[in-house]
Amino acid sequence: MEKSGLTPPVYLAPMAGVTDRAFREIAREISPARVMTEMISAKALLRNNRKTWAMLALAAEAPPRLAQLFGRDAGEVAAAAQILAEAGADGININMGCPTAKIVKNGEGAALLRDPAQAAAVARAAARAVSIPVSVKCRLGWNEAEADAAARLAPRWEEAGVACLIVHGRTREQFYAGRADWAAIAAVRAATGLPVIANGDVASPADARAALSQTGCAGVMIGRAALGNPWLLAAVSAALAPGPRVWRPPSPLEREKVALRHLDKLLAYKGEYIGVREMRKHFAWYCKGLRGAAALRAAALRAESAADLRALMREAFEPAERESEAARREKGKDSQVC
Ligand SMILES: Cc1cc2nc3c(=O)[nH]c(=O)nc-3n(C[C@H](O)[C@H](O)[C@H](O)COP(=O)(O)O)c2cc1C
Structure with missing residues (x-):
């Protein structure tokens, strides 16, 4: 999270239940985007909860390894940050934006934006506890009336030793409704x-350029638009890089290969039972825009084995590959005539 660089950094947004190790690795294989773990409870980490450790598996990933923590207690967040640093994290991000009831009812996530002293104390404790950079990811504030909370807190986080801020342009009450501001x-x-x-709401290279020019920000973070479309991270990275921009959209066959690799990673990290169930939703996202996508999605929900999903992937992408191959040939003929 450097202060400035030649190329504005592009991040894959942390998304609980989605950006696990398998998806993070896929994103990094096909793009230079930076990735971050899903949010990890500081409390659970201190209790050495097994699921939390499985969510981590940090040391096995390639650097830079960014880990996201949530918590309200400054001492707990600091101690958890130390555990993550020892586990190989290269940076810690503190979640002050999660809107879900089960998180905010404990004063965690976006609830910290209503308690500036605590939001600053948590950041300060974490920044003091580790020698790696600590960043904060937040929303604008709790609701429209308090939508300046992040702007008011920003100098306090800076003073507390935070290295970088990631700002989602919505309030907690908006959840995901409306346009990001x-x-x-x-x-x-x-x-x-x-x-x-x-x-x-960064969903295209043009959005990324507009977001940078309208905000003056150092980089962009992309969440939902990368679901089933990790190539967007490559497209945006190429668009923001100085110099010649080389980016070619993936063919249906390339999309199939990546979806298959995603499945293989889920099987390796989570076993067949969980891996297949988690891949169902990713497969539905990968199918977006394909002919018969609705039927494919419905069939994916019934997939019970990796073999079922592999067969569906062939059914999904191979006709599309044949069609685009035929279109390429047609185009070739046209250009010969001209
Ligand atoms: C399914 C889902 C899970 C999310 N989980 C997290 C999370 O663990 N930590 C976090 O900071 N934000 C989380 N977010 C919020 C995203 O990181 C991001 O801030 C938000 O989706 C806005 O970006 P977008 O418009 O590009 O999707 C999640 C969002 C979604 C849709």
């Missing part, structure tokens, strides 16, 4: 000297 992200950026990463 990039002007409000610009206000957070203007309130601090820290590098700020813009997040919310």
